[in-house]
Amino acid sequence: MMDAFYEAASKIDSQPIRSWKERGGKIVGYTCSYVPSEIFHAADILPVRLRGIETESMEIADAYFGPYICTFPKCILQLAGKGKYTFMDGVIITPGCDSMRRLDECWRKAGDTHPGIVPDFFYYFDVPHKTTEHGIQWFMEEINHMISALENQFNVSITPEKLQSSIREFNRGRKLLQELEDMRAKTDIVISGTDAYAVTMAGTVMHRNEFTVLLENLVKELKQKKAAKNDKRKRIMVIGSISDDISLIQLVEKENEAVVVAENLCFGVRYEGAEISENDDAVSALAHAYLGESKCPRMYGKYKERLASLKQIIDRTHIDGVIMQNVRFCDLHGSENGLFERDLEKEGIPCLRIEREYGPLVETGRLKMRIDAFFERLYK
Amino acid sequence: MRPEIKEYNFDWMMCSIMMAASKTADGSLKEYQRLCEYIPYFRGILDPFVQEGKPGISFLKLFSDYMNNIVTAHDQGKKVGMTTFCFSPAILYSIGVVPVTLEILSTLGALMWKRGTADYLDYCVEQGLTETACSAQRGAMGAYLAGLGSEIDFVVCDTPGVCDTNANSFAFAASYLDKPFYQLNYPQTLSDDRTEKYHIADYRAMIEFLEQQTGRKLDMDQLKEILEEIKIQDQLVADLEELHRLVPTPLPVIYNLMIYGGRFMFAGDHKYTRLLTEMLQAAGEKAKKGLSGLRSGKEKIRAFLCYIDHYSMNLKFYDWLDDHGIAHMGGILSRTFTAGSCYLDGLEGSAYAIDTSSMEAILNSIAQMNARMPMVRSIRGQYDKPGMWLDETLSLVKMFKVDCVIYNGTPGCRNTWGMVKPYAMDLEKHGYPTHIMNSDAFDDRVESWEATVERLDEFFNVRGLL
Numbered sequence: 001m002m003d004a005f006y007e008a009a010s011k012i013d014s015q016p017i018r019s020w021k022e023r024g025g026k027i028v029g030y031t032c033s034y035v036p037s038e039i040f041h042a043a044d045i046l047p048v049r050l051r052g053i054e055t056e057s058m059e060i061a062d063a064y065f066g067p068y069i070c071t072f073p074k075c076i077l078q079l080a081g082k083g084k085y086t087f088m089d090g091v092i093i094t095p096g097c098d099s100m101r102r103l104d105e106c107w108r109k110a111g112d113t114h115p116g117i118v119p120d121f122f123y124y125f126d127v128p129h130k131t132t133e134h135g136i137q138w139f140m141e142e143i144n145h146m147i148s149a150l151e152n153q154f155n156v157s158i159t160p161e162k163l164q165s166s167i168r169e170f171n172r173g174r175k176l177l178q179e180l181e182d183m184r185a186k187t188d189i190v191i192s193g194t195d196a197y198a199v200t201m202a203g204t205v206m207h208r209n210e211f212t213v214l215l216e217n218l219v220k221e222l223k224q225k226k227a228a229k230n231d232k233r234k235r236i237m238v239i240g241s242i243s244d245d246i247s248l249i250q251l252v253e254k255e256n257e258a259v260v261v262a263e264n265l266c267f268g269v270r271y272e273g274a275e276i277s278e279n280d281d282a283v284s285a286l287a288h289a290y291l292g293e294s295k296c297p298r299m300y301g302k303y304k305e306r307l308a309s310l311k312q313i314i315d316r317t318h319i320d321g322v323i324m325q326n327v328r329f330c331d332l333h334g335s336e337n338g339l340f341e342r343d344l345e346k347e348g349i350p351c352l353r354i355e356r357e358y359g360p361l362v363e364t365g366r367l368k369m370r371i372d373a374f375f376e377r378l379y380k
Numbered sequence: 381m382r383p384e385i386k387e388y389n390f391d392w393m394m395c396s397i398m399m400a401a402s403k404t405a406d407g408s409l410k411e412y413q414r415l416c417e418y419i420p421y422f423r424g425i426l427d428p429f430v431q432e433g434k435p436g437i438s439f440l441k442l443f444s445d446y447m448n449n450i451v452t453a454h455d456q457g458k459k460v461g462m463t464t465f466c467f468s469p470a471i472l473y474s475i476g477v478v479p480v481t482l483e484i485l486s487t488l489g490a491l492m493w494k495r496g497t498a499d500y501l502d503y504c505v506e507q508g509l510t511e512t513a514c515s516a517q518r519g520a521m522g523a524y525l526a527g528l529g530s531e532i533d534f535v536v537c538d539t540p541g542v543c544d545t546n547a548n549s550f551a552f553a554a555s556y557l558d559k560p561f562y563q564l565n566y567p568q569t570l571s572d573d574r575t576e577k578y579h580i581a582d583y584r585a586m587i588e589f590l591e592q593q594t595g596r597k598l599d600m601d602q603l604k605e606i607l608e609e610i611k612i613q614d615q616l617v618a619d620l621e622e623l624h625r626l627v628p629t630p631l632p633v634i635y636n637l638m639i640y641g642g643r644f645m646f647a648g649d650h651k652y653t654r655l656l657t658e659m660l661q662a663a664g665e666k667a668k669k670g671l672s673g674l675r676s677g678k679e680k681i682r683a684f685l686c687y688i689d690h691y692s693m694n695l696k697f698y699d700w701l702d703d704h705g706i707a708h709m710g711g712i713l714s715r716t717f718t719a720g721s722c723y724l725d726g727l728e729g730s731a732y733a734i735d736t737s738s739m740e741a742i743l744n745s746i747a748q749m750n751a752r753m754p755m756v757r758s759i760r761g762q763y764d765k766p767g768m769w770l771d772e773t774l775s776l777v778k779m780f781k782v783d784c785v786i787y788n789g790t791p792g793c794r795n796t797w798g799m800v801k802p803y804a805m806d807l808e809k810h811g812y813p814t815h816i817m818n819s820d821a822f823d824d825r826v827e828s829w830e831a832t833v834e835r836l837d838e839f840f841n842v843r844g845l846l
Contacts, residue, residue, distance in 0.1 A: 066797030066816075067513065095568060098544040102530050105762050109802040124762070129540035129547075129565040138567065141574065234593025284455035300551040301561040329544050329794060330502075331510045335552045338508020355510075 001194055001221065004214055009201035009246055012084050016206040020046045026089045026154055031076070031103065033266050033296070034097035034127040036286040038145065038276075041208050042162035042262045043150055049092070049267070050076050051084070051244045054084070061158050062113065064106035070099040070329045071358040072242050077106050081114045090121030090153065092146070097332055129299055131292050140287040146362060147283075163282035166208075171275070173203065173212045174293050177272045179219050181236055185317040186263045188227030193236070193260025197249045200268050204244075233257045234320040234378050235356060237313065239264040241327040241339055251368060256375050262317045264310060270291035270295050297332040306336070307343055314349060321350040321378050323371065327358045351377055381503045381526055382696040383555045390500070390523030391480075391530055394488055395447035397422070401518040402444035405430050405437045422695030425492045428634055431675075436660040439638045442655060443488065453478035455611070459533040459594050461694055462524065462553060464517070465713075466753040467538045469562070470610060470648040471592055471746060474603040475590050480532065482549075486519030490691045490822045497522070509552050514792030515822040517549035521645055525556055532557055534593045536586065538564035538750060542760045545792045562589040566751060568761040570753055570768075571729025574577045576748065583747035604736045606648030607745060611734045613647065614718035615657035621722055622664050624710065625780055628672035628679035630663045633698045635673065637689060640713040640754065673707070680705030684782040686773050686807075687789045687796055688713060690832070692824040696753055700833060704747055704846060712772070713754045730757060730767045763799045770806055777812055786836075788817040791826060815839040 008014045020027065029050045034186045040047035051073025060081030062072035067352055079085055095101035104124055113119035123317045128135040166342060177200065183190055199218065203211050236258050249260050264270055274293060277285040294302035295309070314322070322344060326334035334355060341351045352374040355375050356363055386668030404412055404426060412430065416423045428437035453460045458478050463469070465483040472479045489497035497515075505511045507525050508517065523529045537550040540563045547563060554561035564582050569575045587598055617639060624631050637657060646652040663673065672679040683706050690697035701708055715721070719733040732749040735741040751757070763769040777785065785807050789796050804814040817835065820826035840846040 019567035021433075064801055066800055068791040069794065095541065096511060097797055099796035102795070105764060105799045105802055109805070124568065126568045126569065129563065130582075132582075132585060134578055134585075135565065138574075138578055296791045297551075298540075298544070300547050300563045301554065302550065303555040326510070326568050329512050329515045331792070331794070335513060335548055338510070339552065339555050342508060367814070 001197065001214065001218055005195075005198045005202040006246075007202075007220075008205045009198040010053070012051060012079065013087070013333050014205060016210065017046070017048065017087060020207060021087055027087055028090040028092060028121065028150075029085060029088045030092040030094070030125075031073075031100055032127070034094055034096065034290055035092055035125060036290050037284060038163060038166040038282075039147060039150065039158060040137065041166040041169065042158045043154060043156040045089075045150070045154060045156070046207055048088070049244070052076050052079065052358060053245055055079060059111060061106075064110050065099075065102070068329055069102075070097075070241075070256065072329050073099050073103040073106075075358060077103060077110060080107055080117050081110050083114075083117060086116060090119050090123065090139070090150075092123050092125050094125045094127050096127070096296070097330070101283055121149075121151055127291065131294060131299070136287050136291060139291045140283050143283050143287055147297070153220065160282050163176040163286070164278060167276050167282060167285065168278055169212065173208060173215060173226070174272050174275050176212065176215045176219050177203075177269050178372045180215070180222070181262070181269055182220075183222055187231070187318060189231050189233070189259050189261070190225045190227050190324055193238075193263075194246055194250045195251055197246050197260070197263065197268065200272065201244060201246060203272065204267060206322065220228075231259075233259045235259060235261045235265070235318055235376065237262040237309070237317065237319045237322045237326065239322060239340070240325040241330040241333040242266045243325070248325070251364065252371055257379070258375065262313050262319065264295075264313065266296065297336040303336065303339060307340065310340065310344075311347075314344075319349065321374060323353060323374070324353045326355055328355050350374070357365065381499050381506065381522070385499045386528065388521070388528070390528040391447060391485070392451050394702075395444070395451045397492065398440065398447050398488070399428055402437070402441040404440075404718050421494045422492055424696070428695050428698065431773075432632060432634060433662065435638065435655060435662055436634070438651075438655045439642065439690060440656055442642055442645060442651055444768075445651060446484070449478050450480055453522060453530060457772040460530050461593075462532045462535045462550065462559075464537045464539060465644045466542075466755045467536065468647050468746070468750050468753055469645070470606045471587070471590070471598075471603070471750075473648060474606050475594055475596055477590065477594060477596050480520075480524070480530065481644055482520045483516045484641070485523075486516050486822050487641075487691045489519050490687075491694060496692050496823060496825075498823070498825065500526070504549075507556060509549065513549050513794060514543075514545040515790045515820050515826075516792070518792075519822050521549060521553055525553065532559055534560040534562070534589075536562045536564070536589070538753070538756055539568065540564070541568065542565040542756045543793070560589070560593060562586050564750070566760055568682075570751070570757065570760060572710070576839060579751045580744055580747045581748065584743065586727055586744075600739055600742060603702065604742055607652065607736050607742060609648045609653060609736050610729065610749075613643070613653050613656055614716050616653065616660055617716050618718065618721055620656070620663060621662075621710075621715070622679060622755050623667050625722065626667055627682075628670075628674070629682070629707045629709070630666035630671060630673045631707075632673040632675075633702045635659060635663070636685075636708050636714045637698070638709050643716070655710070674705060675702050676705055679707045680703050681783045681840075682707045682709045682781060683688050684709045684773070684777050684780065684785050685711035686769075686785050686814075687787050687793075688821050689709060690788050690819060690821050692820070692822060692828045696829055697832075701838065703838070706840075706846075710776070712758045712769075715754070715776065717752045723775045725775065727767050727772060727775050730772065759795055763803050764806065769799075770803060773803075773807065774810060782812070784840075784843070785812050785814040786817060786818055788819065788821055789815065790820045790822060792820075804830060813839070813843045813845060
């Protein structure tokens with residue numbers, strides 16, 4: 001069963017995408033976890049979170065992006081320029097952060113020299129940075145505008161009923177993911193962090209119904225599974241910048257007596273965790289759920305809330321140490337990691353703060369050395 | 381941070397230097413010349429201002445007053461708000477708050493100290509802020525994080541949605557210092573009704589925040605007075621812009637810094653009005669005689685700084701332009717975008733108008749003005765959308781008869797570095813040779829001044845501009 005998750009989690013052109021296209025389905029890519037996937041599901045469009053894995057060079061991205069830019073959007077642009085995303089019928093760009101939002105111009109301009117890489121539907125979804133009444137109102141209007149744009153482009157109808165049905169379907173998955181998280185929180189370890197991360201990663205690529213069925217089976221299987229007695233592995237949490245590469249988690253677990261039992265990463269369960277109201281107006285429910293929780297440092301001024309939430313997870317999952325990583329030039333996570341490190345270390349929670357380059361773990365050796373040193377501290 | 385640096389209070393030190401500088405020209409010329417022999421490290425920044433006569437000296441006094449306000453704020457019973465350059469201080473003055481605008485202090489430090497603000501820049505990193513964060517904030521922020529400045533009462537910024545690195549630094553400072561924080565958030569659009577409503581709603585919420593922090597109600601009469609003064613100032617800037625269009629331009633290179641520096645420090649204050657009046661008078665006299673504002677008197681070429689200037693190493697960048705006969709035709713910092721400005725054809729939505737006829741009109745005016753401050757106006761949405769960075773640049777370069785465009789920023793500017801290459805490609809397509817500088821406007825350790833000059837020379841020579 002895990003093979004299906006790994007297939008979706010570790011390849012751009014994966015089986016779920018191929019079979020969806022073979023059935024004539026439409027695919028829209030998006031760059032940020034603030035885009036409500038339910039909207040696409042309601043339109044029978046497959047939403048696929050854009051990723052940077054499988055990047056082998058950077059010449060296209062370097063031609064358009066400046067040098068002081070996070071390598072994640074650069075990798076996406078490089079893949080787009082190489083034609084790896086031509087299966088997309090549409091792309092949604094959001095101002096998740098400055099590097100990411102400028103993917104809009106760079107991708108469009110790269111289309112002049114690399115014809116065919118810009119899909120017909122290339123849409124900008126403006127997500128505000130605050131959860132005040134006017135912030136939520138703006139976000140609701142953005143959602144409504146995007147719904148209209150999708151309806152016009154793909155000749156579909158996204159009714160409130162369809163949206164509510166999609167919310168219910170996504171909530172089914174959310175409940176199951178929460179069950180998975182509850183299992184990971186227990187001291188009896190039944191799933192590795194790498195496997196768990198592959199599951200959540202797969203959820204950003206697979207059709208939701210298919211994902212939920214697989215997840216249901218996995219949760220059932222794990223409930224039956226007997227954990228090893230006296231597991232002495234150190235329990236680790238990984239937080240920080242965007243990471244869609246399961247090998248980062250693998251690096252922590254491999255060769256170390258460690259298991260990653262929680263993450264606070266953009267691709268992880270961070271946004272999947274909260275259930276969305278099934279009874280309220282669908283657009284309002286989506287807006288409140290997606291924008292309302294300020295879980296990303298792009299929501300400025302909410303550090304204390306995020307610290308409290310982090311501490312809650314640390315307590316619940318019996319964490320021995322926190323690995324904080326940020327992709328170089330990701331000032332938002334990098335700086336917040338600095339504050340987390342100060343405040344968590346004060347409370348006796350060991351932290352490792354590392355800056356890295358995004359990509360196919362180009363710095364494995366250096367990262368491994370620092371992670372190993374961190375474990376030496378934990379096992380002292 | 382080195383222990384000896386911690387021995388000196390940052391803003392008092394800066395205040396005493398600026399106070400001394402502002403008085404240097406009060407004596408005789410002989411006294412001034414004698415003094416210069418004793419200030420080898422400060423002469424490079426002092427002399428270019430003093431040479432400009434009355435306006436230059438007034439500008440030094442403006443700095444001095446600004447610093448004095450900061451260091452005496454609490455004694456005067458005023459609150460101190462940490463803020464950013466693209467946030468108009470008018471609202472803060474009208475509620476009795478003294479602004480500590482980090483970029484102004486970073487610029488001052490970068491300009492006048494031999495080592496720039498290196499120690500403070502690095503201190504931020506020691507405390508957890510990323511080293512890739514923008515030096516414009518870090519240069520002064522380090523001092524406040526280290527407790528070497530007046531105590532900050534709250535933090536307010538307006539860059540979320542426009543400049544993440546900027547907003548992130550202010551959010552970091554607020555969390556680090558455990559101070560209240562308000563962020564004015566701008567959408568990616570500028571001028572449609574929906575956006576304007578958002579501007580107003582958010583600005584009003586910010587006023588509530590300021591009232592909570594100060595325990596005072598916003599004084600509408602004072603705000604009205606300040607806005608009326610801004611109207612006068614905007615007109616004076618517009619008059620200077622008209623003169624700037626002349627070939628040769630009678631405006632000295634350094635006037636650009638004085639226009640926006642004064643605005644960022646004292647918008648709505650009579651002091652800034654006085655400065656602009658003096659500048660206008662001096663430039664007007666040159667214009668009457670058909671003289672160039674350059675020291676050599678010979679304008680060879682006109683360059684537009686499409687982003688910000690270069691502030692490290694005294695005023696070497698300005699001197700370099702001057703020495704090469706290059707007129708500085710302004711940048712995104714030096715234009716007000718007040719309604720009626722000469723460059724607004726096709727950019728009407730980018731402008732603001734001040735209406736003080738009612739309380740409602742006053743609040744709307746200041747909210748829309750703030751939304752059109754430099755940077756938060758030009759580089760918020762996609763650069764090639766109507767009214768954004770490209771349109772704005774093209775309008776300005778045409779209006780001011782510009783020969784070439786120079787981009788300079790900081791490596792921390794994720795926003796412009798994310799789009800400057802395609803933007804420059806587009807400008808080249810429109811026939812404007814465009815140079816992208818790699819230096820850091822506030823930290824010469826990133827690229828040495830010598831390397832910066834090599835690249836500038838190369839650009840002007842290879843493109844046959846000089």
